[in-house]
Amino acid sequence: MQQGVIFVFSSFDFMAKYKFFLLVLLCLVLMKVAKAQLFSRGDSLRGQITSLRACYDVLQYQIDVKFAYLDGVRVKDTTAYPIEGAVKFVAVNMQDYKRLQIDLFAHFIIDSIVSNGSQLAFTREVNAVFVDFSHVQKKGGKQEFKVFYRGNLIIAKRAPWDGGFIFTTDSAKNPWIGVACEGFGASSWWPCKDHLSDEPDSGVVLNIHIPQKSGLMAVGNGQLTSRKTKDDWEIFTWEVKNPINTYNVSVNIGDYRHYSDVYVSTDGESRQLDYFVLAYQLDVAKSHFKQVVPMLQCFERVFGPYAFWQDGYKLVETPYWGMEHQSAIAYGNNYRNNKWGFDFIIIHESAHEWWGNSVSVADHGDMWIHEGFTTYAEAIYLACENDRSIANRYLLEQRERIALKQPMVGPYDVNFTDTDTDVYFKGAWMLHTMRNSLNNDSLFFSYLKTCYQQFYKQVTNTHEMLDFWMLKMGENYRPAWEHYLYKTQLPVLTWEKRVRRKKAKWYYKYEEVGDDFYLPIALTAGQLIKPKTAWQVYEGDFDAALQTALNQQYLLEIRVRGSL
Numbered sequence: 317m318q319q320g321v322i323f324v325f326s327s328f329d330f331m332a333k334y335k336f337f338l339l340v341l342l343c344l345v346l347m348k349v350a351k352a353q354l355f356s357r358g359d360s361l362r363g364q365i366t367s368l369r370a371c372y373d374v375l376q377y378q379i380d381v382k383f384a385y386l387d388g389v390r391v392k393d394t395t396a397y398p399i400e401g402a403v404k405f406v407a408v409n410m411q412d413y414k415r416l417q418i419d420l421f422a423h424f425i426i427d428s429i430v431s432n433g434s435q436l437a438f439t440r441e442v443n444a445v446f447v448d449f450s451h452v453q454k455k456g457g458k459q460e461f462k463v464f465y466r467g468n469l470i471i472a473k474r475a476p477w478d479g480g481f482i483f484t485t486d487s488a489k490n491p492w493i494g495v496a497c498e499g500f501g502a503s504s505w506w507p508c509k510d511h512l513s514d515e516p517d518s519g520v521v522l523n524i525h526i527p528q529k530s531g532l533m534a535v536g537n538g539q540l541t542s543r544k545t546k547d548d549w550e551i552f553t554w555e556v557k558n559p560i561n562t563y564n565v566s567v568n569i570g571d572y573r574h575y576s577d578v579y580v581s582t583d584g585e586s587r588q589l590d591y592f593v594l595a596y597q598l599d600v601a602k603s604h605f606k607q608v609v610p611m612l613q614c615f616e617r618v619f620g621p622y623a624f625w626q627d628g629y630k631l632v633e634t635p636y637w638g639m640e641h642q643s644a645i646a647y648g649n650n651y652r653n654n655k656w657g658f659d660f661i662i663i664h665e666s667a668h669e670w671w672g673n674s675v676s677v678a679d680h681g682d683m684w685i686h687e688g689f690t691t692y693a694e695a696i697y698l699a700c701e702n703d704r705s706i707a708n709r710y711l712l713e714q715r716e717r718i719a720l721k722q723p724m725v726g727p728y729d730v731n732f733t734d735t736d737t738d739v740y741f742k743g744a745w746m747l748h749t750m751r752n753s754l755n756n757d758s759l760f761f762s763y764l765k766t767c768y769q770q771f772y773k774q775v776t777n778t779h780e781m782l783d784f785w786m787l788k789m790g791e792n793y794r795p796a797w798e799h800y801l802y803k804t805q806l807p808v809l810t811w812e813k814r815v816r817r818k819k820a821k822w823y824y825k826y827e828e829v830g831d832d833f834y835l836p837i838a839l840t841a842g843q844l845i846k847p848k849t850a851w852q853v854y855e856g857d858f859d860a861a862l863q864t865a866l867n868q869q870y871l872l873e874i875r876v877r878g879s880l
């Protein structure tokens with residue numbers, strides 16, 4: 317009987333487990349189908365580092381691109397702008413291989429791919445191009461080939477957000493051209509290995525060809541090393557010596573005027589700052605761009621030296637809002653300061669030279685490292701220029717924009733660019749929270765500086781960044797960092813008032829977190845509490861002032877049970 321009962325129960329147990337297993341399996345299959353629908357073959361070809369891409373490491377790109385039509389009317393009314401160009405890849409072989417992958421949007425025609433004077437065979441799938449060599453390319457050997465291509469540039473509808481070229485005229489009716497392609501991809505206008513993990517170690521040579529008769533100027537990244545005429549063309553050669561993300565390579569064509577300023581860097585060297593602005597904006601630019609010097613002083617002092625003096629620091633006026641184009645920052649904010657007294661585009665895009673261009677990520681899924689540190693840099697700049705209380709007010713405005721709809725770390729290997737603004741504002745607030753929890757600014761800023769040094773001119777990821785901060789702050793902080801990065805629900809700090817014999821006492825604990833969640837809270841009275849997931853008694857009064865103070869310093873959801 318007893319055995320029978322046991323048998324009945326275990327049979328029931330087995331069936332329930334079996335059904336549960338089937339249900340889980342069904343969910344997994346459905347999730348996989350949903351994911352497969354979310355990301356295409358093209359996303360994987362672009363986002364994944366297969367052996368066809370890992371087999372070579374790019375050392376340098378030499379880009380030639382011809383902009384044939386610079387007639388004002390034609391530029392402004394264009395819906396399709398044809399270019400022709402050639403890109404030479406200089407790379408080192410990381411493996412033996414006979415085939416490699418490069419990227420170029422499918423609508424471009426590739427006339428030929430040439431290596432050592434002979435044409436290479438190639439096939440195409442979506443925006444990937446597979447190049448075949450007749451012999452095995454040996455590991456350690458140097459690779460050089462040149463891709464000749466032509467086709468229509470993609471016109472951006474909402475630059476810099478959707479990506480593509482902008483063709484317009486300035487107020488004096490001169491043609492004005494720019495490009496912004498972060499996420500969308502540099503392969504939307506030039507062939508390259510279009511993946512964040514491979515920055516050309518020795519940079520880029522960018523030859524921009526424009527009709528000589530246009531009288532316009534072409535501005536690219538780095539230094540102008542030559543300006544010469546050939547037949548009817550004027551060729552501007554811009555050179556970047558440092559590693560650079562492909563999306564940062566930029567073309568600007570317009571009626572530019574150049575002026576420069578001098579800045580004494582933290583290393584004591586006098587550095588030249590360069591500005592390329594529309595001819596009629598020269599006077600306003602000279603006065604408005606004065607904020608660049610104190611900004612550079614602040615960022616160099618707080619983060620460490622500017623990484624790209626060899627390539628220069630430069631602002632280039634653009635027909636779109638802005639972009640962190642390395643050593644040629646796109647500026648299109650119409651010389652306007654915000655209510656905080658600074659020009660958002662100058663400060664934000666320049667901060668990217670530290671966080672995004674020097675410290676870069678290998679996959680768009682880790683974009684919070686570019687945007688979170690950069691957004692926090694805005695508050696740091698305000699604190700440099702004013703004081704911490706103004707920076708705190710600025711941060712509180714940013715906090716309002718935290719959406720909590722998707723995790724900060726996105727999926728890898730699919731060129732995921734569908735991030736919302738949490739990589740900016742929640743990213744900044746996670747750093748702010750950690751700083752306040754540490755409750756020692758000199759320590760926090762020494763870690764921040766070391767972090768910049770550690771990843772200086774390198775490509776990193778969330779995993780390495782977390783390991784760095786755990787080494788500094790202590791391993792017990794890991795669950796809190798991970799909570800902010802991977803979960804959408806904020807950690808909850810609950811306060812509960814209990815009254816016994818007419819005497820009130822406040823208790824506190826964390827909720828919606830794991831038991832190992834560790835985030836000490838420094839209270840205004842200089843008191844440090846270490847909430848856990850079990851109740852602890854608070855030796856004081858929890859009041860509205862304390863609640864406000866906590867909201868200014870910590871990204872937590874504060875729940876209060878009982879009246880204040």
Ligand SMILES: [Zn+2]
Nearest residue numbers: 664668687690
């Ligand atoms: Zn940004």
